Amino acid sequence: MRLFRNQVASLANEDERKIARKMLVVMLYAHFEGVCKTLLSTYVIKLNALGLTVDGVEPAIAAASLYEVFKALRDPNKKCKVFARALPDDTQLHRFAREREFVEVAWQIATRPVQIDADEVVNTESNLKPVVLRKILYQLGLDPKLAEPWEGTIDHLLRRRNDVAHGTAKGGLDEKDYSALEQAVALVIDGLVQAISQAIANKAYLVAKPPPGAPSPPLNPPPP
DSSP states (O other): OHHHHHHHHTSSSHHHHHHHHHHHHHHHHHHHHHHHHHHHHHHHHHHHHTTOBGGGBOHHHHHHHTHHHHHHHHOTTOOOTTTTTTSTTOHHHHHHHHHHHHHHHHHHHTTSBOOOOHHHHSOOOSSOOHHHHHHHHHHTTSOGGGGGGGHHHHHHHHHHHHHHHTTOOOSOOOHHHHHHHHHHHHHHHHHHHHHHHHHHHTTTTBOOOOOTTOOOOOSSOOOO
């Protein structure tokens, strides 16, 4: 980004620089999306390397780690071996068979090592919109509200980038406007770094355990 900014600054006049800054907006968005994906993927790599098990992590991390298990459970093409030929289209029966297989191995799930597929969870989709960032944070057990203060910046950057990419940006961009956008993006990235660093330092990925001596919750709590 510094290289591109220097190249724009070296142009002969401000009109040329304004037009060239449209290229900077496209690169700034690519930088923003790439850095966010790298940071979140690094958090996943850290979790995978800690030697954790499903029963020791908070629910979002456990669910993300069991992606393949739940995918197989939901797969409508997976048929019950006993009735695959006799009742090939019995949806309810084949769903029951998958649920039965799940119950048969459910006792082993708690001791499975936490291994999250970063490509599945840290999926920026076609654009890293605020709602997409919130979704990724939620799936990694991070507070999705973290993204709320950044929504205006992300939307503004995405809108600017789309205007350039789709050819609807008629004019150029002033240095002041671009610098403000670049500084706002830096604040978003710094905020994400801080959130992930705190999650690691505070071990926020671990399941919350009741303090010693606390009573166990009832198996059948009374209705509200």
